[in-house]
Amino acid sequence: MNATTLNTIKVWSQFIHPIVMWILFGLMAYAMYLGMQSKKTRTTDDKELRKELIKKDYRNRHYQLGSILLAVMVVTTLIGMAATYVNSGKLFVNAHLLIGLGMTGLFSIAAALTPFMQKNEVARISHISINMILLLLFGWQAVTGMNIVQNVINRM
Structure with a gap:
């Protein structure tokens, strides 16, 4: 690869994280x-x-989408x-980074509660509560992330 191609990849790589995170935000609402x-x-x-609801297999669809969301969230956080x-040449330690890392941890805790939810109401309530907090934090991250994207665009 030549220097121009590498520089193009370097510049456009900055937009993978925000684009995927917006998609995850929507998918999280669907989950x-x-x-x-x-x-x-x-x-x-x-x-x-x-009977009608069982045919639509909401439980398995929720579980599968949650698994995909967890994997993509972790990988995309690392990509960002x-x-x-x-x-x-450095990471900017700011609220966006710290909240994002915290969200990744909360996401893994919510997923880890899944096997315990069938017989444990506390696990179910904890799972739901964590995910509601995550959805709110995701909204806040979307706003602060767009500020970062604007800064990146201004530097181009």
């Missing part, structure tokens, strides 16, 4: 919907409604940190 439908399937007394380091 919340799937989780709510899964709970509805589990708790409804209407047998006909329950790597792109920042490659392009700036």
Whole structure:
């Protein structure tokens, strides 16, 4: 590869993290919907409604999407940190980075609670609470991340 190609990759690599994170934000909201439908399937007394909801397999779809979200969140967090380091020669220790790392940890805790949720109401409530906090933090990260993207664009 020549220097121009490497520089182009270096510059555009900075946009992978924010683009994927916006997609994850939307998918996380969809995962919340799937989780709510899964709970509805589990708790409804209407047998006909329950049959219809079971056919839609909300529980497995929620579980599978959550697994994908966890993997992509961890990898994309690392990509964002790597792109920042490659392009700036350092990581900027600020609220966006610290909250993002904290969110990655919370995401893994929420996922780790999954096997315990079937028989433990505390695990289920903890899982839901952590994910609601994550969704709020994700919204805040989206705003602060766009400020960072604007700074990157201004430096181009």
